[in-house]
Every structure is written in structure tokens, then in C-alpha cells.
Amino acid sequence: MTKKAWGGRFESNPESWVDAFNASIHFDKNLIDQDIQGSIAHATMLAEQNIIQTDEAELIIQGLKDIQKDYYDHNLELSESLEDIHLNVEHALIQKIGQVGGKLHTGRSRNDQVATDMHLYTKQHVQEIITLVESLQKAILNIADEHIHTIMPGYTHLQRAQPISFAHHIMTYFWMLERDKSRFNDSIKRIDISPLGAAALSGTTHPIDRHRTQELLGFGSLYENSLDAVSDRDYIVETLQNISLTMVHLSRFAEEIIFWSTDEAKFITLSDSFSTGSSIMPQKKNPDMAELIRGKVGRTTGHLMSMLVTLKGLPLAYNKDMQEDKEGLFDAIHTIKGSLRIFEGMITTMQVNKERLNETVHKDFSNATELADYLVEQNIPFREAHEIVGKIVLWCIQNGKYLLDVPLEQYQSYNEKIESNVYDYLKPENCLSRRKSYGSTGQEAVQHQINVAKELI
Structure with a gap:
């Protein structure tokens, strides 16, 4: 049995199954790079503050x-x-x-040590997520560029509503991801x-320099309160919330992909x-990657x-x-990074x-x-025009016709x-070209929207 670091006041060690329940090494080994990075900074500072000898710090850092x-x-x-x-x-x-x-553990606790590791880990991976989100946005932009003049049915309630540009539709997800990216950046x-340097909860009596370790680790600021420093997990909640919302957006997009690829839609x-x-x-040819992304929202929201x-x-x-x-x-970080990579590949290669x-x-x-709208232009009140068109549509349904066939x-x-x-x-291409309002589905408006998006990227 390995001697416990905290075993001085204990007369016996836990049984092995209790050790197993207590241990986190199976997953927090993911933090080894951050743990060593933080320890090197701490050892450097201890030597600079003459708390340990310079040669001791050099030996610790090399070790x-x-x-x-x-x-x-x-x-x-x-x-x-352990x-x-x-x-x-x-x-x-x-x-x-x-x-x-x-001597390395002088002036610190596992409480501030693990908090430091988690801040470093989260910062690194949030920055990687932002890069992946932007890469997916670029893929969306490339597709939109090709399909400004491709017309598709727009839907409400999953019922055909109005003709829109395929580029306009897919660019909706660009803007969702732009908000996601903004939230990650802000976080x-x-x-x-x-x-x-917050140590267990109350700081330390040793003459440490927290500003120096902040500088060595590249942090933007310091916790002003040692209790807050070791107990704060807001940034983890916020990261999980941002991941969950981004995954919801990917899930909505995945649902479109699944529907679009059916034999009914094609x-x-x-x-x-x-x-x-x-x-x-x-x-069978199943859209399993899109379905998996849709399904993984359950686990990220659960986290x-x-x-x-x-x-x-x-x-x-x-x-x-x-x-x-x-x-x-x-798991949430692993899930969203994989989902973003898969999504980019899936839409880049789709026809x-x-x-x-x-x-x-x-x-x-x-x-x-x-x-x-045509009738409104003939000075007919919209409500009256709405009723007239409803009757014409009913006639078409009863006679197997569409509006261009009447x-x-x-x-x-x-x-x-x-x-x-x-x-x-009534021609679909003219339905689009008449829509010139800012942010609309008209070809000119969509081209402007894409130009704005390119400037953001």
C-alpha cells in the first residue's frame, strides 16, 4: 500500500475498493500537461522568492x-x-x-492546484472549439457562395411555406455559430x-508572488479572494452551457440534413x-453521422x-x-470537437x-x-386577397393543379x-428577386449577407 500524502493523522489506510471509489486518476490524468505546467511555474516562483534554492527548483523542473x-x-x-x-x-x-x-508543494494545496489545472485546460480547449466553429463557418460560406441562385422550398411547421435561396437557408447556421463563437470568446x-496561491482556502504564510505565477502561466487576471479561487466552478458551468447550446444548433442543422437526404425530399x-x-x-444508406450528432446533445446537456x-x-x-x-x-469538450469536425466534413462533401x-x-x-401580394398591388386589401388566394389554392388541390398551371x-x-x-x-426565381429588404432571401440581399459574413471571418 502506497503511503498517503495525508496519512499522518490516520492509523490505517482505506481498503482498496474505497481507494478505487475515491480516486480520480482514471480521468484527471488528462490534466497531466496542465499539472506539470502549473508546477513548473510554481517552482520557478518559489526559487525567485527564495522560498527554495535555485538549484532545487532546477532539479524539480527537470524532474x-x-x-x-x-x-x-x-x-x-x-x-x-495515490x-x-x-x-x-x-x-x-x-x-x-x-x-x-x-518541497514543490510549499505554499499551495491540491485545491488551488486542481483549480489551476482546470482553468488552463478549459482555456486551451475553448480556444480550440472557437477555431473549429470558425472552420465550420467557412465551410458553410463556401456552400452558400455556390448556391445563391439555387431555389428551395422554405418551411414553417414542416409545411412548404415560401421559396427561398438555399444559400439563405444554410447561412442561418452561420449566424447561429457566430453567436456561439461570440459566447465562447466572451467566456x-x-x-x-x-x-x-490561494492554497486550501485562506492563502499561505509563505511569501509567494501570485502575480508572478499568473504571468508565467499566461493568465489574464487573478482571483481577488482565496475562497472564491478554490470554490469557483462558474467557468465550467458556462463552458458546458456554451457547448450545450452549440450542440443544439448542430442538432437542428443535423435534423435538416437527415430530412434533406430522405427519398421523400432528395x-x-x-x-x-x-x-x-x-x-x-x-x-439502405443512413445519415448516421448526423443522427449521432443529434443524439449527443442529450449527453452534453446532461453534463x-x-x-x-x-x-x-x-x-x-x-x-x-x-x-x-x-x-x-x-466528455463534453471531446463530444463537441468531434461533432464540429464531422459536421464540416459531412457538409463539405454533400451534393x-x-x-x-x-x-x-x-x-x-x-x-x-x-x-x-400581387392582389395587394392591385389595391385589394390584404385580408380580402388572402381569402381569394385560399379559394384558388383549394380549386388547385381539387383539380390537381399548381398556381402556375391555373x-x-x-x-x-x-x-x-x-x-x-x-x-x-409567380415564378419562384422572381419571388426571390423581388425580396430586397435587408437580411431577406433575395439574391442581392443574400450576396450582401455573405459579404458581411466573410468580413467577420
Whole structure:
């Protein structure tokens, strides 16, 4: 049994199954780079403050670098009985350089040590998420650029509503992701705070320099209150919330991809690289990557809820409950990064079926609002125009026709102000070109929207 770092006041060690329940090494080993980075900064500061000797700090720092190399060379044995990555590294350091390694923990606690690790880890991965979000935005922009003039049916209530530009539709997700990116960027200032030197909860009697470790670790600011430093997990909740909302946006996009790829729609064809088959039905090509992304929202949202509930009743300062902050965050970060990469590949390689989309907007009633607007231009009140068009649509349904197929005399039987120019008015491409209001689906407006987006990127 390994001697416990806290074992001085205990007469016996826990049983092995209790050690296993208590241990976090199976997942917090993910923090080894941040743990060693923080320890090197701490050792550097201790020497500069004459709390330890310079040669002792040099020995400690080299030992830490060797341990990091050992880890990646699979030569570092991690023990459950040592509980976490901090004590495992410290134990390995003492084994490697002798008792001088025990001086590293002067002026700090595992409480501020793990908080430092988590701040460093979260900051790094949020920055990586921002990069991946922007990469997906670029892919969306490239597709939009190609399809400004591709017309598709727009939907409300999953019912055909009005013809819109495919570029306009897909750019909606660019703007969702832009807000997501903004939230992640804004959150960094609340992540980028150094807790190191807060120790267990009340600071330390040693003459440490917290501003120096802040500088060495590249943090933007310091916690002003040592209790807050070791107990704050707001930045983890915020990161999980931002991940959850971004995943919801990806899920909505995934649902569109799933629908568009059905035989009923045939709006797009997914690449074989991002599809799977059936073990029993040879004809199947399933949009499994999109479905998985849609499904993974459950786990990322669950991690957010779990973190909120964990924190709900905790008194100050550190409590062992906070060990539960890691697995959910690690998994949520892994999930969103994978989802963003998959999504970019999936939409970059999909084929947009322009002819099919064009066919659909010529065989539906998505231009019915145009007919109402046409009547309004003939000085007919909109409510009256709405009723007239409703009756014409009913006639079309009863007779197997669409609005472009209705004979002029039939139109004029509903209202004599309808003239032959109505057919040009109802063409889907003209429905789009007349929409010139800012942010609308008209080709000129969409081109302007894309230009604005390119400037942002």
C-alpha cells in the first residue's frame, strides 16, 4: 500500500475498493500537461522568492519534464491509491529526484492546484472549439457562395411555406455559430483567471508572488479572494452551457440534413464517407453521422445539468463533490470537437441536388403569398386577397393543379384584376428577386449577407 500524502493523522489506510471509489486518476490524468505546467511555474516562483534554492527548483523542473516524457513514453505508472494526477506526479518526482521533490508543494494545496489545472485546460480547449466553429463557418460560406441562385422550398411547421435561396437557408447556421463563437470568446475572460496561491482556502504564510505565477502561466487576471479561487466552478458551468447550446444548433442543422437526404425530399446526397448501411437491408444508406450528432446533445446537456446540481448545495470552500466537475467537462469538450469536425466534413462533401430543389418549388404552393401580394398591388386589401388566394389554392388541390398551371380565365373568375403578368410574378426565381429588404432571401440581399459574413471571418 502506497503511503498517503495525508496519512499522518490516520492509523490505517482505506481498503482498496474505497481507494478505487475515491480516486480520480482514471480521468484527471488528462490534466497531466496542465499539472506539470502549473508546477513548473510554481517552482520557478518559489526559487525567485527564495522560498527554495535555485538549484532545487532546477532539479524539480527537470524532474517534472522527465515525468511528462515518461507519461507519453508509457513509462509512468499511475496508482489508484495515490488518488489523483497531482499526488501521482508528486510521488513520481520524489522517487526520481529524492526528498527535495517534496518541497514543490510549499505554499499551495491540491485545491488551488486542481483549480489551476482546470482553468488552463478549459482555456486551451475553448480556444480550440472557437477555431473549429470558425472552420465550420467557412465551410458553410463556401456552400452558400455556390448556391445563391439555387431555389428551395422554405418551411414553417414542416409545411412548404415560401421559396427561398438555399444559400439563405444554410447561412442561418452561420449566424447561429457566430453567436456561439461570440459566447465562447466572451467566456474566456472568466476562464482566464489564476487561482494558484490561494492554497486550501485562506492563502499561505509563505511569501509567494501570485502575480508572478499568473504571468508565467499566461493568465489574464487573478482571483481577488482565496475562497472564491478554490470554490469557483462558474467557468465550467458556462463552458458546458456554451457547448450545450452549440450542440443544439448542430442538432437542428443535423435534423435538416437527415430530412434533406430522405427519398421523400432528395434535396441533398450525402457522401458515402459520412453514411452507413444496414446489416439486413442492402439498399439502405443512413445519415448516421448526423443522427449521432443529434443524439449527443442529450449527453452534453446532461453534463450541464449534472454540474449545476452538483454545485447547488455546496458550502465554501472546496468539497470532494467538485471532483465530479471533470468527467462531464472532458466528455463534453471531446463530444463537441468531434461533432464540429464531422459536421464540416459531412457538409463539405454533400451534393446539393439543384434540379430536384427547382422541381419542388414548381410543384407546390409556396408562391401563394406572392399571389396575395400581387392582389395587394392591385389595391385589394390584404385580408380580402388572402381569402381569394385560399379559394384558388383549394380549386388547385381539387383539380390537381399548381398556381402556375391555373388558366387566366379561371384566375379572373376570382378577381378580374388578375392579368397575364401574374405568371411571371409567380415564378419562384422572381419571388426571390423581388425580396430586397435587408437580411431577406433575395439574391442581392443574400450576396450582401455573405459579404458581411466573410468580413467577420
